[in-house]
Amino acid sequence: MESTPLQVRTVTEAAYRQIRDLILTGHFAPGQWVRERELTELLGVSRTPIREALRLLEQEQMVVAESRKGFRIPVPTESEIRAFYELRAELEGFAAAKAAHRATPEQVGEIRWVLAEADEALAREEWPQVIQWNNQFHQAVAQASGNAVLAQTLAKLQTQVNLFRVLSWTGHRERPSTTHRQHREIFNAIEARQEGTARARAEDHIWDSLPLALSGLSSVHHQ
Amino acid sequence: MESTPLQVRTVTEAAYRQIRDLILTGHFAPGQWVRERELTELLGVSRTPIREALRLLEQEQMVVAESRKGFRIPVPTESEIRAFYELRAELEGFAAAKAAHRATPEQVGEIRWVLAEADEALAREEWPQVIQWNNQFHQAVAQASGNAVLAQTLAKLQTQVNLFRVLSWTGHRERPSTTHRQHREIFNAIEARQEGTARARAEDHIWDSLPLALSGLSSVHHQ
DNA sequence: ATACTCCATATTGTATACATTATGCCAACC
DNA sequence: GGTTGGCATAATGTATACAATATGGAGTAT
Numbered sequence: 156m157e158s159t160p161l162q163v164r165t166v167t168e169a170a171y172r173q174i175r176d177l178i179l180t181g182h183f184a185p186g187q188w189v190r191e192r193e194l195t196e197l198l199g200v201s202r203t204p205i206r207e208a209l210r211l212l213e214q215e216q217m218v219v220a221e222s223r224k225g226f227r228i229p230v231p232t233e234s235e236i237r238a239f240y241e242l243r244a245e246l247e248g249f250a251a252a253k254a255a256h257r258a259t260p261e262q263v264g265e266i267r268w269v270l271a272e273a274d275e276a277l278a279r280e281e282w283p284q285v286i287q288w289n290n291q292f293h294q295a296v297a298q299a300s301g302n303a304v305l306a307q308t309l310a311k312l313q314t315q316v317n318l319f320r321v322l323s324w325t326g327h328r329e330r331p332s333t334t335h336r337q338h339r340e341i342f343n344a345i346e347a348r349q350e351g352t353a354r355a356r357a358e359d360h361i362w363d364s365l366p367l368a369l370s371g372l373s374s375v376h377h378q
Numbered sequence: 379m380e381s382t383p384l385q386v387r388t389v390t391e392a393a394y395r396q397i398r399d400l401i402l403t404g405h406f407a408p409g410q411w412v413r414e415r416e417l418t419e420l421l422g423v424s425r426t427p428i429r430e431a432l433r434l435l436e437q438e439q440m441v442v443a444e445s446r447k448g449f450r451i452p453v454p455t456e457s458e459i460r461a462f463y464e465l466r467a468e469l470e471g472f473a474a475a476k477a478a479h480r481a482t483p484e485q486v487g488e489i490r491w492v493l494a495e496a497d498e499a500l501a502r503e504e505w506p507q508v509i510q511w512n513n514q515f516h517q518a519v520a521q522a523s524g525n526a527v528l529a530q531t532l533a534k535l536q537t538q539v540n541l542f543r544v545l546s547w548t549g550h551r552e553r554p555s556t557t558h559r560q561h562r563e564i565f566n567a568i569e570a571r572q573e574g575t576a577r578a579r580a581e582d583h584i585w586d587s588l589p590l591a592l593s594g595l596s597s598v599h600h601q
Numbered sequence: 602a603t604a605c606t607c608c609a610t611a612t613t614g615t616a617t618a619c620a621t622t623a624t625g626c627c628a629a630c631c
Numbered sequence: 632g633g634t635t636g637g638c639a640t641a642a643t644g645t646a647t648a649c650a651a652t653a654t655g656g657a658g659t660a661t
Contacts, residue, residue: 190611201645202646211433222391447643
């Protein structure tokens with residue numbers, strides 16, 4: 156499950172993670188400028204690694220660069236979010252179908268394990284972990300599709316979803332169990348090698364999560 | 379049709395384009411290191427904009443960064459290219475289907491116009507222009523899908539395709555007309571609002587171009 | 602009051618110097 | 632002979648100084 160290299164090797168990488176976390180924890184609000192000087196004071200490093208980190212974050216569109224004005228947190232519009240989820244539904248469906256077609260036994264086991272972990276976290280009501288394992292589920296399925304380019308594309312889309320999610324924690328507490336049930340349905344179809352069913356369940360799952368993302372929008376536009 | 383801002387506003391942008399062209403024209407071969415010092419001498423600017431430009435190019439995966447070693451041109455493997463085309467087939471198919479569903483009359487006209495231009499360029503045997511207009515065709519269809527996120531994703535995949543293409547100009551001269559015929563079939567389906575047909579034709583079109591990309595591989599691995 | 606110009610200030614863009622790490626060669630040793 | 636260690640060199644990583652540009656407000660003319 157190695158996700159974080161054990162020791163940070165460059166200041167740029169460290170800055171990248173810290174800035175990303177600052178964004179994900181809502182320290183920077185959508186639409187707000189991310190000033191280089193502010194970050195140098197906050198992180199205690201020079202502008203160079205800050206700028207590089209921001210370029211890295213630009214790759215995941217967690218910030219957008221505007222020439223000679225700086226970087227800012229993007230403000231998603233409703234139509235953008237819809238476009239986003241439409242694409243994601245198609246790709247998650249595709250990944251699930253391919254996983255049903257050619258996942259190795261090990262990969263199927265991996266998904267099952269992730270699902271079990273999510274189950275436990277859910278029972279313990281450890282929500283940060285629940286989110287973590289749910290993300291992991293999508294990654295595992297993408298991996299099992301046997302298409303690394305697809306997996307990477309989905310990973311990038313997923314980080315953006317997390318950005319939306321920051322905006323929309325308006326206490327939907329019945330969602331987690333629904334999500335978990337849908338994940339299990341997708342897994343069952345993959346395990347049973349039912350490509351069509353896997354695709355349909357995965358697509359539906361994404362579409363179901365769209366309203367939650369949209370619900371966070373109004374709070375943003377009113378600031 | 380505005381694609382290039384009329385005047386370059388920053389050195390970084392200028393460097394970005396020049397380096398990209400150097401890669402696309404084969405000045406840097408796959409697997410080769412792209413040294414910052416070499417580029418500063420070649421372009422006559424300092425390292426800072428060079429590094430920023432390389433980060434930009436990294437976003438399109440025209441170069442890959444290796445920590446404390448620098449940037450290099452990636453060497454695609456056969457399975458990567460296959461994964462790449464599999465994803466692209468799915469997305470181009472999806473885009474064509476959506477375009478058939480909701481392209482505006484203006485967008486349909488735009489595609490028709492691009493196709494006509496490609497036709498003329500083909501008749502004149504102006505191959506660089508043919509390639510240009512063919513790329514334009516895919517962009518126009520993606521635009522007509524009504525999903526900007528999808529269009530952008532496809533645009534990035536397309537730049538990578540162009541990278542493969544650099545490797546594989548082994549004189550396939552019957553391809554252009556085949557390509558053009560397939561493009562017209564896709565357009566006809568879109569114009570007739572036949573979603574399923576549009577998707578199928580677009581998918582087939584991508585799959586047809588896979589062998590050409592693979593044919594360029596052997597020449598790379600033998601160097 | 603409104604719009605417009607000009608200027609001070611803040612911010613990003615670029616160059617460059619210095620620090621740190623990787624690379625390759627050569628010699629010494631087993 | 633092959634391997635290892637260290638050193639010179641070259642490359643990237645980071646900090647900082649300076650340049651160019653954008654921003655906002657004061658003041659003035661209409």
